Amino acid sequence: MISEKISLFAINKNIKIIDIYIKGIIIxxxxxxxxxxxxxxxxxxxxxxxxxxxxxxxxxxxxxx
Structure with missing residues (x-):
């Protein structure tokens, strides 16, 4: 659900190119x-x-x- 919120936020702010930084052990x-x-x-x-x-x-x- 958090990834959907992040993508909607970026689309609303007209951000088209992103860099992703992942921290921690995520399943x-x-x-x-x-x-x-x-x-x-x-x-x-x-x-x-x-x-x-x-x-x-x-x-x-x-x-x-």
């Missing part, structure tokens, strides 16, 4: 992109800006007895 990414693409807007680029850890989590210290 229906392909469905959202398909709805926006079929709405009549020209998609120039699709970029995934999800942040990735560069070194992972810190390990626990060894137990001292």
């Amino acid at each position: 229906g990414k392909d469905v959202i992109l398909r709805i926006i693409n079929n709405s009549g807007l020209y998609v120039r680029s699709i970029t995934d800006v999800t942040s990735l850890p560069h070194n992972g989590c810190r390990k626990k210290k060894k137990r001292r007895v």
Whole structure:
């Protein structure tokens, strides 16, 4: 539903060319992109800006007895 609202907003503001930035792990990414693409807007680029850890989590210290 959000993709339909975004596409209607863009059409009402006379925006024809868009760039899409996706952040996060979304299950229906392909469905959202398909709805926006079929709405009549020209998609120039699709970029995934999800942040990735560069070194992972810190390990626990060894137990001292």
